[in-house]
Amino acid sequence: MKVRFYGKLAGFFGSEREIATGTPCTVAELRERLAMEYPEGAESLQHKRVRACIGDELAEDHAVIPEGAVLEFLAPVSGG
Amino acid sequence: MTVYAHLEEHCLDPAAELENLMRKTSGDGAVVSFVGLVRDFSHGDQKVERLILEHHPRLTVASLEKIASDAVSRFNVSHVRLVHRCGDIGPREPIVFAAAASAHRRAAFEAADYLMDRLKTEAVFWKREEGPSGSSWIEPTEADYADRNRWE
Numbered sequence: 136m137k138v139r140f141y142g143k144l145a146g147f148f149g150s151e152r153e154i155a156t157g158t159p160c161t162v163a164e165l166r167e168r169l170a171m172e173y174p175e176g177a178e179s180l181q182h183k184r185v186r187a188c189i190g191d192e193l194a195e196d197h198a199v200i201p202e203g204a205v206l207e208f209l210a211p212v213s214g215g
Numbered sequence: 216m217t218v219y220a221h222l223e224e225h226c227l228d229p230a231a232e233l234e235n236l237m238r239k240t241s242g243d244g245a246v247v248s249f250v251g252l253v254r255d256f257s258h259g260d261q262k263v264e265r266l267i268l269e270h271h272p273r274l275t276v277a278s279l280e281k282i283a284s285d286a287v288s289r290f291n292v293s294h295v296r297l298v299h300r301c302g303d304i305g306p307r308e309p310i311v312f313a314a315a316a317s318a319h320r321r322a323a324f325e326a327a328d329y330l331m332d333r334l335k336t337e338a339v340f341w342k343r344e345e346g347p348s349g350s351s352w353i354e355p356t357e358a359d360y361a362d363r364n365r366w367e
Contacts, residue, residue: 141271142341143352184354191273209271211354212278214299214338215251215311215331 136200138165142210144185147176156200162187163196165206184211218287220279220297222270227300227309236296240316243293247323248314249331255306257353262346263306269341270301282333289366290326292317297330299338329366336363 136156140148148169156165166187170177179185186209187194189201200206217239229250240246253266283297294316304310311334315326335355342353 142269188274191277207271209274209339210341210352212337212339213335213342213353213355213359214278214340215334 136165136203137205138169139205139207140210141207142212144176144179144208144210147173147179148208159199159202161196162194162198162200162206165200166196166208179210180208182211185209186212216287217294217296218280218283219295220276220283221299222276222279223298223300224302227298227312229309229312232296232298232312233314236294236314236316239294242318243316244318245320245323246314246316247320247327248312249327250309251311251313251331253304253306253308253310257344257346257351261344261348263344264347265345266304266306266310267343267345267350268301268304268310269343271339275301275339278337278339279334282330282337285333286315286326286330289329290315290317291319291322292326295326295330297334299334299340301340332359332362332366335359 136154138152138154170180188207189204233248257263279297283295286295292315296314298312300310313327313330315323317323336359343350
């Protein structure tokens, strides 16, 4: 599965990463796995204001990531 | 009624944006505009040499359009014009232009205030300040979220 990272998350995980998952997993499961594999980015990834998106739509933690989907993690946003 | 939201990659000219809005204001009695500038110094009194505004290829424009159209729906305004920079921006350069026109002033003031509170916490950008001591990410403060929540 392709996972993209934005904002400061890209500094920890890179802009894009291919993650091999044997079985379908939820957003929360993937987040936990990434946090374990990349502990330096764990706190930022698990921040309450980080959003996960699939197909440009907000994906809740319990959402199962469809096969072939691109998951995007958005660090807290700020304009203005 | 018009709603205009634009992501500007190169140069934001607030005077030109205001002029463009003013040309549409037949029948209106008020125009309120806000221009946000890149500060020379960050909160920690660190010198800021560049502000980098990263954006998402689709969600950023969608967020600007949503915020602008919500302002028109919520307030009794005739026009909203919202232009936001992205990319590499220098100190004192404009980063955002947010304006509203209305028959009477209150609605335009409130709409401009609302636009900025939403932008600070919901517009899909990631800001990074660069200076002599390196770069640091700028995220909304709790005060920014509290300002946003005033409109709930």
